[in-house]
Every structure is written in C-alpha cells, then in structure tokens.
Amino acid sequence: MNINLTIIGQAIAFAIFVMFCMKYVWPPITGALAERKKKIAEGLDAAERAQRDLILAQEKAVENMRESKEQAAAIIEQANKRASQLVDEAKEQARVEADRIKTAAQAEIEQDVNRAKETLRKQVAALVVAGAEKILERSVDQAAHAQLVDKLAAEL
Amino acid sequence: MASGTVTSSEYISHHLTNLTFGSHPEHGLGFAQTAVEAAEMGFWAINVDTMLWSIGLGVLFTWLFSKVAKSVTAGVPGNTQNFVETLIEFVEDNVNSIFHHKNALIAPLALTIFVWIFLMNTMDLIPVDWIPYIAGQMGIHFMKVVPTTDINATMGMALSVFGLILYYSIKMKGLGGFLGELAFQPLGKWMLPFNLFLEIVGLLAKPISLALRLFGNMYAGEMIFILIALLPFWVQWVLSVPWAIFHILVITLQAFIFMVLTIVYMAMAHEEH
Numbered sequence: 001m002n003i004n005l006t007i008i009g010q011a012i013a014f015a016i017f018v019m020f021c022m023k024y025v026w027p028p029i030t031g032a033l034a035e036r037k038k039k040i041a042e043g044l045d046a047a048e049r050a051q052r053d054l055i056l057a058q059e060k061a062v063e064n065m066r067e068s069k070e071q072a073a074a075i076i077e078q079a080n081k082r083a084s085q086l087v088d089e090a091k092e093q094a095r096v097e098a099d100r101i102k103t104a105a106q107a108e109i110e111q112d113v114n115r116a117k118e119t120l121r122k123q124v125a126a127l128v129v130a131g132a133e134k135i136l137e138r139s140v141d142q143a144a145h146a147q148l149v150d151k152l153a154a155e156l
Numbered sequence: 157m158a159s160g161t162v163t164s165s166e167y168i169s170h171h172l173t174n175l176t177f178g179s180h181p182e183h184g185l186g187f188a189q190t191a192v193e194a195a196e197m198g199f200w201a202i203n204v205d206t207m208l209w210s211i212g213l214g215v216l217f218t219w220l221f222s223k224v225a226k227s228v229t230a231g232v233p234g235n236t237q238n239f240v241e242t243l244i245e246f247v248e249d250n251v252n253s254i255f256h257h258k259n260a261l262i263a264p265l266a267l268t269i270f271v272w273i274f275l276m277n278t279m280d281l282i283p284v285d286w287i288p289y290i291a292g293q294m295g296i297h298f299m300k301v302v303p304t305t306d307i308n309a310t311m312g313m314a315l316s317v318f319g320l321i322l323y324y325s326i327k328m329k330g331l332g333g334f335l336g337e338l339a340f341q342p343l344g345k346w347m348l349p350f351n352l353f354l355e356i357v358g359l360l361a362k363p364i365s366l367a368l369r370l371f372g373n374m375y376a377g378e379m380i381f382i383l384i385a386l387l388p389f390w391v392q393w394v395l396s397v398p399w400a401i402f403h404i405l406v407i408t409l410q411a412f413i414f415m416v417l418t419i420v421y422m423a424m425a426h427e428e429h
Contacts, residue, residue: 002176002194002195002197002198002201002308003199003307003308003311004176004178004197004198004199004200004201004202004203004308005178005199005200005201005202006174006202006203006206006207006306006308006309006312007308007309007311007312007315008312009202009207009308009312010206010207010210010303010308010309010311010312010313011312011313011315011316013207013210013211013214013312014214014268014272014312014313014316015316016214017214017217017218017268017272018261018264018265018268020218020222021218021221021264021265021267021268022260022261022264022265024218024222024225025218025221025222025225025264025267026244026260026263026264026267028225028226028228029221029224029225029228029240029241029244030244030248030263031228032228032229032230032241033230033241033244033245035230036230036231039230039231
C-alpha cells in the first residue's frame, strides 16, 4: 500500500486506453448504431407507406370494378335499346313496304278495272252501234252519230 | 491456505503485498522480497503486478472492442457486436442524461472507465490463491491480481480525471472564471478566504473520493476473500459463494459509480455555477 510510480504508470495507461477508445472504438460503433437506427426508421416508414399504398390500391380496385359494372350495365342497356329500336325500325319498314305494295296493287287493280271498263265501253258502244244498225236495218251515218254513240257509251 | 508453515497474518500480508520493482537503499535495484522492503523503496518503485494486470485487461478491452469496431455492421449484429453495442448504448445513455455539452472525449472516457474498471474488479472473483500459487511456482514471490485493490491504480485514474476536471474548467470558463468560482462562491467576495478553503477542499475531495471509494470497496472485498480462504477448505464455499455472488454486484456497481461520477464531474467542469 505504498504510493509509488505505479500511480503515474496507471495514469499513462489510462490515457492511452481512453485515446485509443476515442479514436478506434467509439466512432465506428456509434456510427453503425446511428446508421442502423436510420435503416430501421426507413424500413418502418417504407412499410407504412406500402400499407397506405395497398389501401389506396384496394380502394382504386373497388372503384374500378364499380365503374366497370356501371359501364357494362350501360352498354347492355344501350344494346337493348338499340335492339328494340332495330325491331321497331324493321316493323316500320315492313309496314311501309306493305303499304307500298298494297298501293301499287290497288293502282294496278284500278288500272285493270279502268282498262276493262274502257274495253267494255268500247265493246258495248260497238255492240250498241251494231245492235242499232241491226234494229234500224240500215246504216247509220257513222260520222253523224258518233257523238251520240260516244255519249251513250259514256253513260254505260 | 497454502501450507501450515505460514501463520494467518503472514498469509494475509503476503496476499496484500504487491510485486514491487525498484531501487532499495540497501539491496539496490530489484524486486522487493518483503512488504517492508517494498515500503522502503519509496516513490521510485513500480508495482509490476498491478501494471501487468491492468494493462493486460486494458489491452483485452481495447482488442475486443476494436475488433468489433473494425467489422461493425449496421445490419444484423453478431453476438460479440451485440454485447459491445449493449455496453456502448448503456454508457451513451448515461452520458447523454448527465452531460449536455459537445465533447467527443467524454463518452469514450466513460466507456473506458466502466469496462476497464469492471474487468480489473472482476479479477477479484478468481479464487485468491490460484494465480499467486502459479506465480509462486514460477518463482515470483508476490502477485496481487486485482489492480483496483492497489491504491496506486485507483489514484492514478482519479488523478487523470482530476487533470481533466482542471483542464476543462479552465478551458470552458477561462483561468479567471475558474479561480473566481473558487474564490467568490458560495458566500461572495467578503468571505474570500473561507470560500477559497471550502471550494478547494471540495475540488480536492473529488479525485480522492473517487480513488478511495473504489480502492476501499475492492480492498475490503479482497480482504474478505482472503479471510474466507483461511478457513478449512471444505467449509470455504459456505461463505465464499455468497460473498462472490454479492461481489458481482459490488464490482459492477463500483465501476458504474466511478463512471457516473466522472461524467458528473466533467459536466460540472463544463458548466458555470
């Protein structure tokens, strides 16, 4: 228990160890600790961001699905409308065509009737003239009585 | 206990004597053969065992920590790195909670104090006779393996801390500020001599209390181990095991106290009162 040079030796050793520690031990290890802290913070941050992104993506997907459904419904509705429109158009066209055919047929019929009437009239006129000639037993002046005969034929 | 030829007091004093190398007034340069001779060598002698063990343990500490520091990774740490990081974070927490200035020296200083003193104290847990017996077989007469039971070791560290206290006090406050603090506090300039006396005693008490607290605790602990070793070998464990378990607390606590007080003193040196 004597105070001696050891006291100085110990102080020197102490100083050397502290300086060594200060230079080669403390900075790298605390640096690594700080870096790891940063890394972990970044990792947690990224995880949180990813979760937020996931939620956003899910919302977006739901929204997309809803939009698609709406669109599909709209398309189907439109198609239905178009179909009924086509049917209506076809009906209309058919009706118009039928009318046209009917009109044409009626016109033809009328024409035929008129033609038959005309023919009949002419034949009746001729018949009348022939009949009258036979009744009268003499020739009637065709020219003088044409007006009369025509008038008769028109009345038929 | 070694043999029946030594008395208890011889055994105890043998275990409490350092391996001292120095110049004896009569026998010249050499190792002291007795405790009395060691004392007669005066100041110009050196306790070889203290220096050897303390430097050896210091090298162990710096080797282990610098090995980790070299391969340190911010990724997943290995076992050793984990252990070292735990210690460093523990010290860093303590420093940050006490010391609020910017000084790159304080934290490494605290770490060195804590780990080094802890390692030196831990030597106390090695059964008291083992290493001295091996040394005796090798022809070395004295071998005290716990450097912190040598007042020189604790005083050497405490004086280093004291030097840092003075250095930072003067650096932060200026020589005038530091002396003013000694002279004009706590009672104002009319009580200058009283202030000076009070403050100087307070200042000197810092290193002395640091050194003596550690030394006293470890010396007493060592002494108890030696006394237990005097019992018959088959009952020693009844006392030595509980005492060793208790001592694990003491060695950690003493290292911790030395570290915390150093940080506190450093913080005081940086602050104006």
